[in-house]
Amino acid sequence: MITDIIRTEKISKHYKDVCAVTDMSLNVRKGEIYGFLGLNGAGKTTTIRMLLGMIKPTSGTAYINDKKSSSENTELWRQVGSLVEVPYSYPELTVQENLEIFRRLHFIKNKNAVENIIDKLQLRQYATRKAKNLSLGNNQRLGLAKALIHNPEILILDEPTNGLDPAGIYEIREMLCDMAINRGVTIFISSHILGEISKFATRIGIIHQGKLIQELDTSQLEILCKKRLLVNAHDIEMAYSILSEKGYDVERNAEAHLEIMNSEVINNPDTIATLMVNAGCPPTMLKVEEEDLETYFLRTTGMKGGVR
Amino acid sequence: MKSIQASLWVEILKVRKSKIFWGTIILFMFISAMMGLLMFVQIHPGISGKLGMIGNKASMLRFGVPNWKNYLVLLMQGIAGVGLIGIGFVASWIFGREFSDHTVKDILAIPVSRSNIVYSKFIVVIIWSVILSFVYLAFGLLMGWLIGLPDWSGEIVIQYSCNYFVTTILILLLSTPVAFLASYSRGYLIPLGFVILTLLLANFIGMVGLGPYFPWAIPGLYGTPGVTADLQLHVSSYIILVCTCLIGLFGTVAFWRFADQN
The missing domain is CATH 3.30.70.100 (Alpha-Beta Plaits)
Known part of the structure; x- marks a missing residue:
């Protein structure tokens, strides 16, 4: 049985003379909510892009479900939902149409999947609104809806609560906790809202200047915090x-x-x-x-x- | 198969719901109507004064005797120029907008392979371009009938229509390098500039007699009857065109599959 759902083995990404990520080895166990913390430019998004096969590591390998993370491995992405940086949707299409696109691209047979996720993310009153006319917060909800429409086993989220109001942040946090606790979904989440992460992450990784400088269980945090x-x-x-x-x-x-x-x-x-x-x-x-x-x-x- | 069906459905939805699609259809109808107007001025030279500048321009241009045969040649030459820009624009938009709208990142880690996404996009480029080409010809024929062009012949119309669609196919082959540039430059401004540049170069290179070896001049030369011997197309011209197409196609697929998508 695979326990490490997400695993990286000394992955590095160098751009000419810039080392965006250096020798990063991390592992996320099943059902864990892994908070990935770092300052702007620390290498969080680069790491997430490597996990999702969007960019190739200069060295090292990333694994998801023990399979090498690569753009060619399309079967792998059936189980993964992702949101990278600011979510963008097709501006001329409505919320429903944008989600229908992802229902088709994930080969979801259930035609109610779009309506279900619209209700789950509280987008009902915006369902027929074009994406270009949505507020920042609702665009974020639409981005999350696209990541969740296929009920993935693994979620890789980059700053998912950006643009949400406090009630929205609470609601998303509760939803993610419920998914991890009750459905065993593994969640890898980056955020700069540290207080937010400490409320629901089970483990935390701190990245600084492209290096993973510390990994700790949130239960350890009380001991470590002065x-x-x-x-x-x-x-x-x-x-x-x-x-x-x-x-x-x-x-x-x-x-x-x-x-x-x-x-x-x-x-x-x-x-x-x-x-x-x-x-x-x-x-x-x-x-x-x-x-x-x-x-x-x-x-x-x-x-x-x-x-x- | 299921994968390409899904991505094709998605690409068609995106185009169907865009204003640009309907805008290009109206534009091609307008250009076709202008071709009819040019012929109308040829038939009725006296009207050119009343039409102002357009009438004067039309009376300055000579297309031979105003009849169906010459009108069809005019339409064919028209598609060689307008089609090159129009189809180039279509390819630029279909590929480039994913990057300029930042939507590309959402279609990189999904169960549909990136190659199938690229192939679906090319299929939509073909469908859209064929619709534009058909609209241009159909509206042109309607204009010819409305202005009362003489010497109608079903045989000539079929012959030139076939040549017309071959010209469209030749232009379509040139959409792949544009798609590559749109992907590589992550937008549609650079490929659009490239399309305009190739159109200018096609005219210049055609003038110096190297047109049969320059891919972007070949569709225009195919659509021009009675060209001089040095501008006659030969087998190598078509090989050059197909090679350009394949380089663009494989370049685009390779870029989507292997390049870092930052």
Whole structure:
């Protein structure tokens, strides 16, 4: 039984002197939602295009369902739904006609498939509208409808929630979770909305400057994300002295609050409250702040914003 | 077979629903009507003054005696020029719009092979071009009948109609390099420029006597009766034309199959 539905073996893509992706090896297991994170130009779309056989790797190989990913392997694409970057549809054709095209190209016998996906993606009121007259959000829904019309076992989605409103993002997230949990669909999803990915991905890969710098389960994220205790007081200098003298690792942050990184304090912030009250400098704020995925990502990629 | 049927259905839908398709039909009818008008001025020279510039131009051009035979030659020469641009435009649009509309990425990872998509597109180029050619001839014949051209002969009409459709086929063979350029340049502006350039070159190269060896001059020479000996087409002319077609066809298929689609 194949467990790694999507697998790459040291794939690289070089354009003249630019290394878009370098020696990337990743694997996505069945039923997993794999969040693929990276800054603009990190190599996310290049990787997705290599997975879909749109571009050939300079070296290495990508596999889907243990078969080499290639444009020639047309049988492979029966099981794969994809959305790459901004979705575009035939502007002169209606939503229904655009979807009918994909029903035919995927050899779907069920003629109701178009109507079903229109209802599923809530496009009913736009069904007879030409694609060129759709809003950005509805164009995105149409793009997703094209990717989902054939009930694929594997979904490869590049920024699928672009242009959607918060309700739309929630709705798509729930739908993807349902597909992964209840139908065992394997989902590979790239996004720059890191908070969004952390809410539903089961595993995360971080790509930076064309290299996969980290892969982690989202359950590990809590352990890896740093925590800190933020402290404020009316006399911040006095508070600093009290805490430093007690041997805590205290720093001032940009908001003129004090930050303590010691884990025993983070787990028991009441000890700090007691200490400061007894010293005559009661705290006006005590807050345990946990690094979110965004901050963790920025720290991991060496960008600003991470907890020091 | 199922694969090519599906992609052919898709390509036909795209063309059928486009405004461009109906626009080209109206344009070809208009050009055909202009040909009839030129003959009408030949029959009634006195009317040229009333028609203004068009009438003056028409009276300056001489097509021999205004009869059905000369009119059919005029239509045939017309399709050699207009058809080259028209069919070139059709091929540019069918292939180039997938790239300019950014819809190509959606048809690259599907169960239908890229070769079949290309073949379907070429089939649609043929169907569209044959419709345009038929509209042009049918409307031309109607105009000839309306302006009351003399010397009608069913035999002549059949003979020239056959030559006319052969000219169309020769032009169609030249649609493949245009399709390749549209795919390679990922749009339709460069192939359209190429079509216009080839039309200009065909005239220039024809003038220096090398027309039978220049693919884009060959359909025009086929449609021109009584050309001088150095402009007579021979077997090598047709071989050159077929080779150009095959290079364009295989080039387009290879580009879709093997080139990186960024």
